[in-house]
Amino acid sequence: ILFSVLQDLTPDSKDMTGHYYLIVLNLKAGRFEVMDSLTAEGNHVLMADARTIIGSIKHLWDDCGYFVLKFIESWNDIRMLPFNPSDMPVLRKLYLKKWVDHVNNKIDWQKLLF
Numbered sequence: 001i002l003f004s005v006l007q008d009l010t011p012d013s014k015d016m017t018g019h020y021y022l023i024v025l026n027l028k029a030g031r032f033e034v035m036d037s038l039t040a041e042g043n044h045v046l047m048a049d050a051r052t053i054i055g056s057i058k059h060l061w062d063d064c065g066y067f068v069l070k071f072i073e074s075w076n077d078i079r080m081l082p083f084n085p086s087d088m089p090v091l092r093k094l095y096l097k098k099w100v101d102h103v104n105n106k107i108d109w110q111k112l113l114f
Contacts, residue, residue, distance in 0.1 A: 001025040003057065007049050021046065023053055027113060032057075069095060 003023040010017045021036035032054045039046045070083055070091055083091075099105065 001027070003053065005050070005053055007046070021050075023050060023057075025057070 001024070003025070005021055005023055006018045007021060008018055019036075019038050021034065021038070024033040024035060026033050032050075034046065034050045036043075036046060067088075070087075074083065
């Protein structure tokens with residue numbers, strides 16, 4: 001999964017000068033990778049910026065996000081269908097399958113992941 005990031009290279013200036021780099025969630029390897037054509041490997045400014053973004057991605061994709069999706073999906077204009085935290089492992093798998101199999105997803109995930 002690719003996340004394009006615009007890094008502000010002039011934080012003390014009103015004229016933002018930015019540079020795009022890529023954060024990749026490498027599902028096969030189970031890790032985040034940072035790809036940048038401008039900065040050298042191990043650049044502390046880039047890595048601090050990337051860690052902030054990666055932390056946000058992880059935070060937003062935790063169980064809270066799955067609960068919100070389930071709340072939205074289960075609302076029937078009167079009440080919500082019951083579910084609890086023990087349902088989270090199954091819900092994660094179900095939502096992932098929905099996203100991967102969605103009609104607008106043009107990538108052949110089976111070739112990519114396996």
